[in-house]
Amino acid sequence: MSKSGTILYLDGVSVSFDGFRAINNLSLVLDRGEMRAIIGPNGAGKTTMMDIITGKTRPDAGEVYFDGTIDLTKHDEADIAMMGIGRKFQKPTVFESHTVEDNLVLALAGPRSIFPALFHRRSKAESEHIDEILATIRLEARRNDLAANLSHGQKQWLEIGMLLAQDPKLLLVDEPVAGMTDAETEETARLLKDIAKTHSVVVVEHDMHFVRELGVKVTCLHEGAVLSEGTLDHVSADDRVIEVYLGR
Amino acid sequence: MTVLRVLFVLVGLALSGAASAQVDDEAIRATIARFADSKNFRETEEIVRDLAATGDVRVERPLSALSDGNLSFRKSDRQVFIAPERGQTATLFDPLTGEAAGEAPKGDFTKVKVNNSLRRTIRDVISGLTLASPDPVVRLAAARTMFIAPDAANLEALDAAIAAETVTSVKISLEAARASTILVSDAPDAAKFDAIALLGQRGDRETLSLLTGFAARSQGDLQAAAQRAIDTIGKSLALWDIGQNIWYGISLGSVLLLAAIGLAITFGVMGVINMAHGEMVMIGAYTTFVVQSVIRSSFPGLFDWSLTIALPLAFLVAGAVGLALERGVIRFLYGRPLETLLATWGVSLILQQAVRTIFGPTNQEVGNPSWMSGGFQIGQLALTWNRLWIVVFALAVFGLLLYIFKRTAWGLQMRAVTANRRMASSMGIRTPWVDAFTFALGSGIAGIAGVALSQIDNVSPNLGQGYIIDSFMVVVFGGVGNLWGTLVGAFSLGIVNKFLEPYAGAVLGKILVLVLIILFIQKRPRGLFALKGRSVEA
């Protein structure tokens, strides 16, 4: 398999915690501009896979490449984030004591060292970019509210907005619609599809309705390895997938 | 001086050799009576030597009494009695026969004064007198004394005793005493070589001391032989020292474990930064003090049981205080660990001052029961009973706690509540009560620790402050929330500390341990036994 042309390339990745194999010889390739949905039952290793890609967890074995050339196992979270991988957590995580706008200001692409931050003044371009993002994530009205006061769904959007502000090449989105109303879920699907026009995206999700709405290639993980890959219809027709979902 | 001593002991031995030749009672009594007129220690010492010179075994009684500070004379008629005091009265005994002679107020009597050198003299002369005692234990003691404080004049007596000795262990001691005596005598060099060879096989510190002394005052081959023996002993002692250090480390570790184990629950499991933990230990120690005071005044016979009685009481008292603290303060602060630090800091100030107000600021006396006093030797390893018991006790408490946590329904509930409070409460566990009793358990365990620590440390209002920092270090080093971590942490810190101490000194050793902890936490930011796993943070 060639790494060139891929945005994300995982080959033979394994990791274990205290004897428990969370990821077991996992291989996954994502092409530039692709959006991929990852499904799988609890404990399938979805979040751990995200941890590995973003540098939080070091794999015991295997290759992890970003953009065809960058070995992600050699970098830490901040580096990887700066290279252009944005990650949304399972539980929405925003800076609750800051306003919506300030959350985005902090996430905006730019130098990441202390002294520029100390003497930073917002430029016009930055303000415009923030306005854009606010519009994208439908939070213009709440610009000056504390993030803590947002609803659960709005926090999810804000987090996605922060990823956008980072201007990443690849977005990892972990369960973006957990705890959302149906309307919000639909809205989120629309939002992600918008984003996918300009970015590569990996979405981890349980909600099959939502995955269907995204209408992209699906990878099903089980016990740390790829169980099945293809369209949602193909995957959901797979006997092994049915078995692990229905349980035996 | 020595000549005089030699003379006296020789005379004494000659007389005691002729067992039937009973010395005149009156002469002995007259000598004893002179104690009343003794003006200083030198005069008293002369009287002691005169008594010993009679060679009568019975003079051991007044001499022992003198050594123990129990020999007194009546102010009115200057008659000498053995008069041990209890409270304001003295019980009188005849100094020679030991017959009871009634009671009298202690104010009527004046003690015959003794000091250390006098006690030493008494010990030496008594050993001369008791070498032929029918009781092997007494003979053994006499042999030991002669071994440690050899006197050339004892040589013949020792030879006789060895010839007559039937008990092997006593005989070995007697031979050692003979060897050490030969080294101080003017015996021929050959005998001294033999003696050195014999002593060289012993390898304890006293022998080392004897041989070092001998090497310093001899020359030539004898000195070389002694030096070789010293080196041999030194080498074997160095090995024993390692063992001894490990023991000291284990012992210090057990103290740390005891101090920290309650905190491992209140802080480790429940997440309360419990600055009042040390005061729970202190409360346990004061409970012991109160129990012992009651026992001393009302049931003196039960004194050896005082700790056994104090244990459950300390658990209950400290547990009750803990329960009150949890219900009154901490329950409002769950999820706000920092606030618990502040509030418990306030509680700790209040508890300290309360104890100071109630019991006074000074140290309180907590006695060691007889089974926790003194020590014994295994090879060259010196173990003290109190330390040994504390090690055993610490492990027992740890085992009990582990059992409660792992094997009982309550333990399961505690683990459930701390793992996921909301889930536990929805499963019907009454989380407030589980919290309260878990905290009470941690406090009660701290109280129990206080009972043990009262045996080796001050019982004062500052007791708790001395342990709080170490306790936090142990729990954090071991890994918060892990009982095994606390165990391993306590013992490893104890042993490391004790191995550093001989080289770096107590202060620097402790600093090094702290620096090691800081460095260790860099390596393992969640302590020794940290949970690994996928990202739990959001």
Add this chain to the structure above:
Amino acid sequence: MITQRLFTGGSNRRVLVTALVLAAVAVLVPVLHLALPPSSPFHVPAYMVALVGKYLTYALLALALDLVWGYCGILSLGHGAFFALGGYAMGMYLMRQIGDRGVYGNPILPDFMVFLNWKELPWFWYGFDQFWFAAIMIVLAPGALAFVFGWFAFRSRVTGVYLSIITQALTYALLLAFFRNDMGFGGNNGLTDFKDILGFNVQAPETRAGLFAASALALALALLITSAITRSKYGMLMVAVRDAESRTRFIGWRPENIKVFAFTISAVMAGIAGALYVPQVGIINPGEFAPANSIEVVVWTAVGGRGTLVGPIIGALLVNGGKSWFTGILPEYWLFALGGLFIAVTLFLPKGIIGTWDSWRASRRDAAERARTKAEEDAAPPPVDPATGRPVRVEETPRAPSPGLSGGPAPQPAE
């Protein structure tokens, strides 16, 4: 730049007012102390000048702690160490200023070295006869220690209680080290018997007034600087790290750098506080390193309200004022009062004095707002979310979780 930023922010009036009050106090108290005769009712006695001067340095220390704890979520239980290091640097300068006026008249060696038979000055005492050198060390010693310590600890991602406890271990180790007479810092007695500072007699009323003014101004300046820092983008980042460290990291910031910077700045402030403290109390000894002292600083900060800048200053002044008062009038019971105060504050004023005041004000404003909007709502249709077309539901959101111990997750039980 910073000053410019300072005056643009109208929101932080409290900081400005406090700084102005401090500046006024810095001028007024020395004047009232020096210019008025003791009989005047407005005369400030020397006792008060010394006492309040000391409190002001404590307040500076509390402010330093607030920067790292209130804003960056680093609960340092070892800030007393930085304070004491600054104090020792100043103390060493003051010792060298004694010159040959010590009891033994040795022009080079301080008295404690003379009677312990030291023959020459240890190398680390060189340079302290110059004030500029001491001034550099006042900043450098605590700053460098904090930088190195923070560099390692934060890079290793030591957080939460683990961090707090190793800061405590740090100050405890320093306590033991400075107790050692072999270290050459005067052991338990520390450094005392100071004579001059910058050529002025430390006991002279003018010097005391000057030190008082310096403390008040240093505090005012520090307040303005910390206020500027906290309102900069960097300040927002500190809060971000406090609230969601991993989020900060995953958008590309390095929380360790953010923390090290805050920790170092804070340590330098603490060191300056210590340096101002020493000439005013006339002694520096290892007791300042005692872990209990550092915990007390945490208490002052919490009482005043952390993350409010002005709160810790008020907390330090109040708690210390209370302590001075209680130890005088209730010598045997003051610990009950103090302990009770801490418990009461945590139970009834969990956000501290200023924090509680703020939330009380906010809730009153909210109530007024609600009353007004309710009236409006009755008239107008509900607001509509422009994206979904659904009415916006303002959810009952849970109170933002308390940052707790530096924001780390609460310790979890392990098997």
Add this chain to the structure above:
Amino acid sequence: MRGMIATLAKRVSGAALAGLMMAGAATAQEDTIKVGILHSLSGTMAISETTLKDVMLMLVEQQNAKGGLLGKKLEAVVVDPASDWPLFAEKARELISVNGVSAVFGCWTSVSRKSVLPVFEELNSILFYPVQYEGEESQRNVFYTGAAPNQQAIPAVDYLMNEEGVERWVLAGTDYVYPRTTNKILEAYLESKGVAAEDIMINYTPFGHSDWQTIVSDIKTFGSAGKKTAVVSTINGDANVPFYKELGNQGVKAEDIPVVAFSVGEEELAGLDTAPLVGHLTAWNYFQSVDTPENAEFIAAWKEFTKNPDRVTNDPMEAHYIGFNMWVKAVEKAGTTDSDAVIDAMIGVSVPNLTGGYSAMMPNHHITKPVLIGEIQADGQMETVWETTGLVVGDEWSDYLPDSKDLIADWRAPMSCGNFNVATGKCGGKGVN
């Protein structure tokens, strides 16, 4: 408990009043002479110092019963410096300038004394310091009623050398200035007596050290070199109890390795089962067991005052007893409580001590004392086994330290110097090295 609350209430209301008065005129002089008591009532030193506060209250009460001083009542002002050294300075300043006390009795540790010295100098007041200390100090405003090293350490070593034939010495102490200095002096003294350097072992431990296993076993090892060994202990306060417990348990008997301590008194032993310690020694200038009428009266009064028949007396209490009576006498002599007059009047004042003699204030502001060596008894008391024939004058500048042997202190008029150098004939130390 009720009593406590009542006192508390009284204090609080009194305090409120005091606060009001403070707000008004701080210098309002009433018809009492105020005496400041500056002893820690909380914190680590409370254990030792609280007793001294109580004894001062008793002495003030007794003096008032005798009719007060200069026709006025005495009033004790108690503050709590809380074992916090800078707080000592603050409280001293408060006592002198806010409460207007005429003299202060207080401090225990050297560092607390060092902390308050500049305050007393600046405000020209008087401090009575009642604890044995390292010497190397003589200050115009301070009167040292505790022992200097030559009044405690050196006689004790002499005793061990002469009476017990000790040849090998362990100098064990807590790592602070008093043990350091005392051990320096002893080291020099022992060397002057021909003791070889390898026969001296010096060991320092931190404050509150509680694990003595290694050190006690080191002492045993050191003692097994074939020479009579003794331990000279300058171990401080709290650390003593675990030290002695460990000694007892490891079987170190006084007959084999006697320990002579300078900081262990009746008060410290009260927390200890002393049976295994019988025969270990202490060196002080007073023991509760001293059999004199003055002492019997003092003990009776003390037990009466504290309403506790088990309370013990100790050496620093006697020092306060002497110091207080000296102050009273000096004030009477001067006819005023003015500091300068009293300081001048103090020198030469002689009052009975509790050991059957008179103690006099010397020009160096130290007093004359007898030196007693006592053995610990099973009941926690000391039995005097040796005492100096006459009184020993406190020597502030040790003759055994190279830099202080030429110094003397004499606060009488023409010289008026605390560190006069007899070699150079100048006041102000040794001069250029």
